[in-house]
Amino acid sequence: MNDTVSTGTAMPPSAALEAQSLVKRYGRKPVLEGITFGVQPGEVYALAGPNGSGKTTLIRLLTGLAFPTSGTVRMLGADLYNGGHAARRALGAVVEAPAAFYPHLTGRQNLEMVAFLSELQGSETKIREMLVKLELLAVADQPVRTYSLGQRQRLGLASAILHEPQVLILDEPTSGLDPQGISRVHEILSELAWKGVAVLLSTHHLREVSAYADKVGILGGGRLLDEVRLGSKGERYRLRVSDPARAYAFLRTVPGVHNVSLRDVSVVFEGSPNAALAALVREGYQVQFLEPDYFDLYEYYRERVKHA
DSSP: OBOOBOOSOOOOTTOSEEEEEEEEEETTEEEEEEEEEEEOTTOEEEEEOOTTSSHHHHHHHHTTSSOOSEEEEEETTEETTSSOHHHHTTEEEEOSSSOOOOTTSBHHHHHHHHHHHTTOTTHHHHHHHHHHHTTOGGGTTSBGGGOOHHHHHHHHHHHHHTTOOSEEEEESTTTTOOHHHHHHHHHHHHHHHHTTOEEEEEOSOHHHHTTTOSEEEEEETTEEEEEEEOBOSSOEEEEEESSHHHHHHHHTTSTTEEEEEEETTEEEEEEOHHHHHHHHHHTTOOEEEEEEOOOOHHHHHHHHHHTO
């Protein structure tokens, strides 16, 4: 698995969803400070952070349910707060899950209401598809007040993706689900991204989401501490070497070695381990060990938040 870390970078113009220098304060109390990141079409971006880190506030800003003290949000190229009404029609979202529904209406009737408000064509067929996909067909005609938390969570996701949005934003979509339900939601989000939807979700299930997320933004104290890019671009290795900072800089110049990063006192890289080892020994570095690197996102997240 490949990981690189960066913060505060400018977003390319092709981002389906982008935040630029977002700040949110309540009175003198800062909640978010200088948040900048973007989500491309077909990308899954996971937001992680301890309780109180600002995840839900950020999601409210990204969906237009709250306004920033300063900064901008652009969705499909349009300023969300300034003439972005057309772009919002391409948005699907569940904020502060579980989603709110009319409790006296059935799950099917609630989805029919969503379809009506979205001016969705062929809604009957699409509603049935959603009920089957989210495994809700058996309870589709029961009042939502009788639903379990997990069933309401899945109904919320069904309502968010019913109109086939281009941008999907979800706050803790797997909260209250059993392992099978969590796996099913992750499969659906992965499938949507494969179809080109820009997906952003907040989550505590880092090990599960790391299997398909493209990026993970780590929030702490209202700031974006790290942005971890995940992928499988090549075999990755970790080595312990004398003077790791100088070895890191040197390896970046070695042919056949790429994506070099410094993690604590270890140097991590992709490419040829033989080329890296030979070059280091030739330059007089003492290599203590060289081994495949298995990146544990959860452990990295714990360490990053702990030292924030």
